[in-house]
Amino acid sequence: MSDNELPDGSATPADDEISLIDLFAVLLKYKKMIIGITVTAAVGILFFSILSLKLPADKSPLPNKYTPSVSMLINDTTSSQSGLSSVLSSSGLGSLASMAGVNVGGSSYSSLAVYLAGSNSFLDSVVDKFDLIKKWKIERSPRATSRKILEKKIAADYDEDSGVFTLSFTDIDPDFAQKVVNFSVDYMENMFNKLGLDQNKIKKENLEKNIEATYKEILKLQKQTQDLASSVAGGHSAWSIPTITTETTKIEMELAAQKQVFTSLKTQYELLKVEMSSQTPIFQILERPEIPDMKSQPSRGKLCIIVTFAAFFIAVFLAFLRNAWNTVKKDPEAMAKLKTKK
Numbered sequence: 001m002s003d004n005e006l007p008d009g010s011a012t013p014a015d016d017e018i019s020l021i022d023l024f025a026v027l028l029k030y031k032k033m034i035i036g037i038t039v040t041a042a043v044g045i046l047f048f049s050i051l052s053l054k055l056p057a058d059k060s061p062l063p064n065k066y067t068p069s070v071s072m073l074i075n076d077t078t079s080s081q082s083g084l085s086s087v088l089s090s091s092g093l094g095s096l097a098s099m100a101g102v103n104v105g106g107s108s109y110s111s112l113a114v115y116l117a118g119s120n121s122f123l124d125s126v127v128d129k130f131d132l133i134k135k136w137k138i139e140r141s142p143r144a145t146s147r148k149i150l151e152k153k154i155a156a157d158y159d160e161d162s163g164v165f166t167l168s169f170t171d172i173d174p175d176f177a178q179k180v181v182n183f184s185v186d187y188m189e190n191m192f193n194k195l196g197l198d199q200n201k202i203k204k205e206n207l208e209k210n211i212e213a214t215y216k217e218i219l220k221l222q223k224q225t226q227d228l229a230s231s232v233a234g235g236h237s238a239w240s241i242p243t244i245t246t247e248t249t250k251i252e253m254e255l256a257a258q259k260q261v262f263t264s265l266k267t268q269y270e271l272l273k274v275e276m277s278s279q280t281p282i283f284q285i286l287e288r289p290e291i292p293d294m295k296s297q298p299s300r301g302k303l304c305i306i307v308t309f310a311a312f313f314i315a316v317f318l319a320f321l322r323n324a325w326n327t328v329k330k331d332p333e334a335m336a337k338l339k340t341k342k
Contacts, residue, residue: 023320026319026320026323027316027319029319029323030318030319030322030323033315033318033319033322034312034315034316034319036315037311037312037314037315037318038308038311038312038315040311041307041308041310041311042304042307042308042311044307045303045304045307045308046304048061048062049062049300049303049304052300053300057172057173058172062298062300062303063172064172064295064297064298065170065171065172065295065296065297065298066170066171066172066173066174066177066292066294066295066296067155067168067169067170067177067292067296067297068168068169068174068177068178068181068289068290068291068292069166069167069168069169069181069289070166070167070168070181070182070184070185070285070287070288070289071164071165071166071285071286071287072113072164072165072166072167072185072188072283072284072285072286073163073164073165073283073284073285073286074109074110074113074158074163074164074165074282074283075109075163075282075283075284076108076109076110076163109192109282109283110158110160110163110165111158113156113158113165113188113283114156114158114165116188116191117154117156117167117184117188118151118156120147122184122187123146123147123150123151123154124143124147125183125187126150126154126180126183126184126187127143127146127147127150129183130176130179130180130183132146132149132150133146136149153169153170153171154167154168154169154180154184155167155168155169155170164286167181167184167185167188168181169181169184170296170297174291174292174293175291177292178289178290178291178292181289182288182289185285185288185289188283189283189285192282192283203272204269204272204273207265207268207269207272208269210265211262211265211266211269214258214261214262214265215262217258218255218258218259218262221251221254221255221258222255224251225248225251225252225255228247228248228251229248
């Protein structure tokens, strides 16, 4: 047993100290190589970052990217699970949602929003609206390829605590990105309206249409009454007066009925507005996207730090590898074994 070994054969602290000194000696021996590789990598990535910043976005290898987003409130607390399931089934989305992994039986409006944001119909609508196949110069499998590219650029996220659904799009053109997000939120809103999820909103729209139609009918009847009165004042024959009187009475009765209908519809409309003001709508746009004036990525400073540290550790590894190879070359027995294996 040597003086530097313990009875169990393990090395003493002196051996560890010598090993650390040897390691430090290797670093000192190849310090020029380590510093050279690290500095070269740091200067190279710095030059690359500056060049990518100076070049136009469409020609830059690392262009600035912008990510406008829209915030929507998706209210699950007032949702009827069975109602949503029946709506999905009747609209033809039930089977598609099930295939996408959405549980139709326990669906919520938030999960529906997330599903719609990744559905092929939504992706195809964006692609066709902005002619992305031509814009991105896709030649092979244009429909499938455009969907994959778009999926990487669009992000949909739902926060269960706040009930806020966020949709964003990333692109080198901030103005184009904002247009895509605006179209996307309009698509989502139209789909929620088309599915008829918010019954109060549908009732409100129907009441508004009926009130408008009734009001026009009242104006029409009032004009007819005025025309008949004018005809009597214009000196019609005595034979026509009874007929005019009868027609006037009929119009006045219909006018009174229309006024009652108008009053009833208006009352329902005002009551519904009060009810809706006390409830949170199922789908509500909280904040429209703005054209971003600050990039979201890339972080060139972080990239420079990562590349510099990576180059340093690679240089250290190469130093130990080179030192180990030199040690092997000086050992005749080791070289003989290598030659024998060859």
